[in-house]
Every structure is written in C-alpha cells, then in structure tokens.
Amino acid sequence: MGLKKGSILQNSAESIMLAALFLHPATTDVTTRGYTPPALVPTISSAVAAARAAAIAAAPGEHMLLPGPRTFYDQQKVPCCVSCALASAMEALNPSWPRLAALFHYYVCNFERGLGDPNGSLPLGSATLTPLGVEGVCESVDYPVPFTIAGASTPPSQVAFDDAKMHRLAGDGSSLRFRRLTGTSIAAAVRDALNQEHPVVIGFTLPVGYPDRFLDSSYAWNDPMIARDTGGHCVTAVGFSDARSAVRIHDCQGASAFDRGRWWMGYRILDSTFVGDAFSLG
Numbered sequence: 001m002g003l004k005k006g007s008i009l010q011n012s013a014e015s016i017m018l019a020a021l022f023l024h025p026a027t028t029d030v031t032t033r034g035y036t037p038p039a040l041v042p043t044i045s046s047a048v049a050a051a052r053a054a055a056i057a058a059a060p061g062e063h064m065l066l067p068g069p070r071t072f073y074d075q076q077k078v079p080c081c082v083s084c085a086l087a088s089a090m091e092a093l094n095p096s097w098p099r100l101a102a103l104f105h106y107y108v109c110n111f112e113r114g115l116g117d118p119n120g121s122l123p124l125g126s127a128t129l130t131p132l133g134v135e136g137v138c139e140s141v142d143y144p145v146p147f148t149i150a151g152a153s154t155p156p157s158q159v160a161f162d163d164a165k166m167h168r169l170a171g172d173g174s175s176l177r178f179r180r181l182t183g184t185s186i187a188a189a190v191r192d193a194l195n196q197e198h199p200v201v202i203g204f205t206l207p208v209g210y211p212d213r214f215l216d217s218s219y220a221w222n223d224p225m226i227a228r229d230t231g232g233h234c235v236t237a238v239g240f241s242d243a244r245s246a247v248r249i250h251d252c253q254g255a256s257a258f259d260r261g262r263w264w265m266g267y268r269i270l271d272s273t274f275v276g277d278a279f280s281l282g
Contacts (some may be wrong), residue, residue: 001007007280008201008244010200015062023114023134027164031073032079032119032121032206032231032232032233032234033079033081033083033231033232033233033234033252034079034080034082034121034122034193034232034233034234035076035081035121035122035123035124035203035204035231035232035234035272036079036121036123036124036232037114037203037204037205037232037276038049038276038277039265039278043220045184047184048066048184048185049185049271050184050241051183051184051185051188052107052187052188052267053272054059054188055185055187055188055191056188056191056242059195060241061242062084062241062242062243063192063194063195063239063240064239065092065194065197065199065239066095066250067095067198067204068091068092068239068250069088069089069091069092069236069238069250070091070099071088071091071099071100071102071140071271072171072250072252072254072255072261073087073088073102073147073252073254074147074252074253074257075147076147076148077147077148077149077152077206077255078103078106078120078147078148078149078151078152079119079120079121079122080103080106080120080122080147080148080152080252081130081234081235081252081280082101082106082109082121082122082123082124082128082149082161082201083102083103083105083106083109083122084102084104084189084234084252085124085201085202085234085235085236085252086105086128086129086132086137086201086240086253086281087100087101087102087137088102088107088199088236089199089236089281090132090137090167090169090281092199092236092238092250093169093199093281094167094235097139097167098138098139098141099139099271100111100138100139100140100167101137101138101139101142101143101144101145101160101163102137102252103136103143103145103147103151103152104130104137104138104143104156104160104164105131105132105135105151106122107152107153107154107155108135109121109122109127109131110129110152111126111153111155112135112219113127114129115127115128120152120156121232122199124234124276124277124279125180125277125279128177129176129279129281130176132168132174132176132281133169133170134168135161135164135165135168136164136165136166136167136168136169137162137167137168138156138160138163138164138167139163139167142156142157142159142160142163142164143156143157143160163260168204169278170282172180173184174274176282177281177282178279178281178282179193179280180277180278180279181193181200181278181279181280184279185270185271186271186275187267187268187270187271188245188248188272189278190202190237190240190247190270190278190280191240193280194237194238194239194240196280197235197281198248198280198282199237199238199282200236200237200277200278200279200280200281201234201235201236201237201278201279201281202234202235202236202237202249202265202270202277202278203232203233203234203275203276203277203278204232204233204234204235204269204274204275204276205228205229205231205232205273205274205276206228206230206231206232206233207221207226207227207229207274208226208227208229208231209227209251210225210233210236210250211234211257211258212224214215215258215263218244218264219258219259219263219264220244220246220263220264220265220266220267221263221264221265221266222245222246222266222268223266223268224268224269224272224274225279228274229271232276235249235250235252235265236249236250237249237250237253237265238250238262241264244264244266244269245266245267246265246266246267247264247265247266247267247270248262248263248264249262249263249265251263260271262270
C-alpha cells in the first residue's frame with residue numbers, strides 16, 4: 001500500500017531518504033549545481049562555424065522572449081538547477097501563468113520518481129521533462145518552501161499537486177512538446193528555437209570561476225578554452241543577439257547575481273564540448 005502524500009509516515013520515510021541522499025559526506029559533490037554532464041569527446045570542425053554563420057546570414061538580428069521568466073530562483077546549496085531551469089522555461093512559455101515553484105518539480109523528480117543521483121542531482125532529458133506534462137508545476141504560493149535541504153524534501157500538499165495539474169507542458173496528442181536540439185551547430189539550433197518563441201534549457205560543464213569569475217566585463221562567457229570545473233549546471237536561454245554572438249541566459253543564482261540575474265553565453269561555448277544537453281520547450 002502506498003503512502004498518502006503529506007502523511008506522517010511519508011514524511012518519516014522521506015526524512016530517511018533525505019539523510020541518505022544529501023548528508024553523506026563521502027558522496028556529496030559541492031561543486032555541482034545539480035546537473036551531471038554526459039561524457040563528451042572533444043571535436044573541432046570548421047563545419048560547425050560554417051553552419052552557425054549560415055544560420056545567422058539567413059536571418060540576422062536578435063530576439064528575446066518577452067516577458068520571459070518572472071522568477072529569479074536562488075538555488076543556494078540545493079542541487080536543483082535542472083528544476084529551476086525547467087520551471088523558468090515554463091514561465092517563459094506561458095506568460096499568463098503565476099510564478100512557479102521550481103522545488104515542486106525537484107521534489108517530484110527526486111522523491112516521487114527517484115531520478116536523483118547520490119548527490120541529489122537530476123539528469124536533463126526525457127525523464128525530467130516528462131513530469132512537466134504529467135504532474136506539472138504548481139504555483140509558488142501553493143509550495144512556499146525555502147531553498148534549503150529541508151525545504152527541498154518537504155512533501156507538497158494535495159492542493160499543490162492539484163494546482164500543478166493546471167500548469168502542465170502541453171502535448172500534441174502523442175507526445176509532449178519538448179525536443180532535444182541536435183545538428184552541426186547547437187548555437188544555430190538554439191537560435192532557431194528562440195526565433196520560434198521556444199525557450200531552451202541548456203546543461204553544461206561548469207567553467208572554473210563560476211559564478212564569480214568566469215564572465216568578462218559585459219557579463220559574457222565567450223572563451224571555450226577556459227579551464228573546466230568538475231561539476232555541471234543547467235540554465236535557460238531566453239533570447240539571442242547576433243551582435244554579441246551570444247544567447248541570453250536566465251540563471252538561478254538570484255536576481256542580484258551577474259547582470260540582474262542574467263548573463264550571455266557565446267555561440268562558441270554552445271558549439272563547444274562544454275555543452276552536454278539542450279532542449280527546447282513548446
């Protein structure tokens with residue numbers, strides 16, 4: 001027999017899970033933000049830059065998703081960047097919706113579906129995108145937990161689960177509307193998705209110096225030769241500028257970080273092996 005959502009027994013069981021998942025000093029990776037990049041083999045090809053240049057020449061300019069995500073999450077020490085990026089994309093895709101509770105998605109994926117690794121990190125893929133169309137994401141007022149380990153393990157109420165069903169990723173009758181971006185140039189694919197009003201969620205290997213010392217004076221990361229850290233991160237692309245040769249990134253380190261919570265990721269980074277996954281929504 002399953003445990004009722006929000007019951008004392010469920011709370012106790014999940015407290016045990018929480019201790020095993022988050023508090024074991026031998027397995028906790030303090031450098032990750034909650035995304036584990038796939039193993040990649042470095043490749044260098046002139047075809048990548050050529051494909052990107054062709055895409056820009058076909059439709060040069062810039063485009064921003066407006067109004068874009070309204071919530072600037074601050075994940076703090078919770079490895080929930082995948083959930084923050086996906087919730088931000090859902091807000092960008094649905095401007096009339098209220099602010100969404102990213103930690104609701106994290107709870108569903110980590111505790112309901114058991115998708116978290118030993119550090120509590122989530123993958124970026126169909127496993128974590130599918131709950132957007134099944135359970136959905138509730139509004140913030142229905143799951144007002146803090147971004148702490150205790151908050152992230154708090155079972156949502158039935159009200160929150162019911163509300164989340166009102167905020168689900170739409171489908172076309174056979175599948176949900178998300179797509180892995182592939183092709184010779186990921187930058188070109190991201191530009192194309194943004195031009196069609198589709199937010200893009202990007203998983204990448206952290207550069208050394210993130211979050212304080214990896215951007216230049218214009219809040220841009222353009223150097224694919226920068227040293228790599230050991231962890232990964234996930235963010236939402238909400239626009240692009242060909243003048244900058246970069247996409248606009250909505251991060252989850254709070255509104256006071258970077259340039260009012262956002263920064264620029266260069267096309268050269270998107271087309272480098274720093275980027276492990278990219279999915280468009282909508």
